[in-house]
Amino acid sequence: MGKNDPFKNAMRQLAEANEIISIDKNIYAQLQHPQRVLEVFLPIKMDDGHVEVFTGWRSQYNDARGPYKGGIRFHPDVSRSEVQALSAWMTWKTAVVNIPLGGGKGGVAVDPKKLSDRELQELSRSYMRAIAKFVGPNLDIPAPDVYTDPRIMGWMLDEYEKMFGAHTPGVITGKPLSIGGSEVREYSTAQGAVYVLLRAAEKLGLAKNSTVAIQGFGNAGSFMAELLERAGYRVAVLSDSHGTICNYMGLKVAEVATHKKNTGSVSGYSGANNEGEKHCLEHEVDILIPAALENSINAENVNLIKTKLIVELANGPISQEAEKVLNRKNILIVPDILANAGGVVVSYFEQVQNASGYYWKKEEVLTRLKEIMDLAFDEVWKEKEKNRTTMRLGAYTLAVRRVEAAMKDRGRN
Ligand code: GLU
Numbered sequence: 311m312g313k314n315d316p317f318k319n320a321m322r323q324l325a326e327a328n329e330i331i332s333i334d335k336n337i338y339a340q341l342q343h344p345q346r347v348l349e350v351f352l353p354i355k356m357d358d359g360h361v362e363v364f365t366g367w368r369s370q371y372n373d374a375r376g377p378y379k380g381g382i383r384f385h386p387d388v389s390r391s392e393v394q395a396l397s398a399w400m401t402w403k404t405a406v407v408n409i410p411l412g413g414g415k416g417g418v419a420v421d422p423k424k425l426s427d428r429e430l431q432e433l434s435r436s437y438m439r440a441i442a443k444f445v446g447p448n449l450d451i452p453a454p455d456v457y458t459d460p461r462i463m464g465w466m467l468d469e470y471e472k473m474f475g476a477h478t479p480g481v482i483t484g485k486p487l488s489i490g491g492s493e494v495r496e497y498s499t500a501q502g503a504v505y506v507l508l509r510a511a512e513k514l515g516l517a518k519n520s521t522v523a524i525q526g527f528g529n530a531g532s533f534m535a536e537l538l539e540r541a542g543y544r545v546a547v548l549s550d551s552h553g554t555i556c557n558y559m560g561l562k563v564a565e566v567a568t569h570k571k572n573t574g575s576v577s578g579y580s581g582a583n584n585e586g587e588k589h590c591l592e593h594e595v596d597i598l599i600p601a602a603l604e605n606s607i608n609a610e611n612v613n614l615i616k617t618k619l620i621v622e623l624a625n626g627p628i629s630q631e632a633e634k635v636l637n638r639k640n641i642l643i644v645p646d647i648l649a650n651a652g653g654v655v656v657s658y659f660e661q662v663q664n665a666s667g668y669y670w671k672k673e674e675v676l677t678r679l680k681e682i683m684d685l686a687f688d689e690v691w692k693e694k695e696k697n698r699t700t701m702r703l704g705a706y707t708l709a710v711r712r713v714e715a716a717m718k719d720r721g722r723n
Contacts, residue, residue: 316395327706350440366418371397374716378414381455388417405709447480480664483657492660500533502652505683520596523547531601549590553577600627645702
């Protein structure tokens with residue numbers, strides 16, 4: 311189950327939240343579906359001259375609180391159901407941190423590592439052409455996600471502006487700084503997670519030099535490792551799809567990053583014990599940070615986990631069966647829709663800066679981000695205490711109620 315139908319799982323989470331808050335029936339019925347899903351077929355002339363057709367989607371789940379917002383994923387496992395699930399999670403995410411945006415998500419089923427630079431640029435432009443009429447600064451604003459980055463956002467922005475003949479930086483976020491990106495955006499997902507991690511660690515009384523394992527060393531995971539090392543934590547275990555490295559004295563994150571840049575993996579780094587990819591979760595650490603893909607913690611491996619705190623940097627990294635086990639063991643889980651919301655919060659700041667044409671300094675972005683993350687953490691904690699439930703359900707009930715209120719105020723019930 312699960313892995314094959316992520317949207318069904320997302321709806322199960324909604325149902326669980328609804329058992330606590332019983333929202334309006336007519337609104338609940340609408341939330342069983344995205345408002346719109348585009349499916350696009352993208353013919354790309356490959357370098358050897360043959361044409362390959364890639365399939366992509368853009369799911370617009372809910373826009374009651376503001377324009378649809380969410381990243382674009384380039385990954386071979388992307389499916390319509392996954393994109394829909396991710397678009398629902400974006401809706402709860404923007405609601406839980408209370409920014410005036412809805413939720414959407416896009417993706418293309420492709421392994422971008424197998425494409426040349428030219429093919430990747432062609433695919434990015436072609437995807438933007440296909441969805442252009444359905445996105446815009448007041449309608450739907452894409453951003454980076456797994457295997458997409460500022461460079462790709464730059465190509466997509468350029469394609470959009472060519473089509474409509476006007477500068478429109480607010481149509482996409484996570485752009486390079488040179489063309490309207492925001493300070494901090496590149497590491498904002500990790501930065502936001504650090505702010506909530508500090509709050510959670512305080513609740514559990516964890517020391518500043520606690521040990522950390524991070525599963526996944528991509529966009530979010532690598533910045534998280536760097537920021538936590540700088541904050542005094544011991545980053546003891548790091549993994550990617552090729553292997554796990556471990557050093558309980560604390561890994562030197564910058565060296566690991568250079569090693570990964572040169573070899574394509576953390577594996578083989580000389581300042582650590584080298585193990586297989588699966589071993590990442592077996593280590594006894596104070597804090598575990600899943601930063602890879604969905605369901606990476608599941609029924610098969612959950613019993614190996616020995617930690618006190620899990621901060622979900624990835625979207626949906628814990629399967630529902632695994633979560634039950636972790637809850638029974640009293641491991642505190644800071645859920646994805648709160649823990650990784652820093653990315654979309656700074657995307658929102660980027661849009662505000664684009665709309666005003668006036669750009670903020672790094673310190674200003676950090677101060678405002680911290681303010682939003684701290685408040686959201688405290689509100690979720692309060693909600694969890696009030697309902698005597700988990701942080702995930704606390705975040706869900708808070709977010710779903712906010713979406714319900716906006717739908718009611720629009721008369722959509
Ligand atoms: N892809 C990121 C996420 O899942 C960021 C989305 C955005 O900035 O719109 O939250």
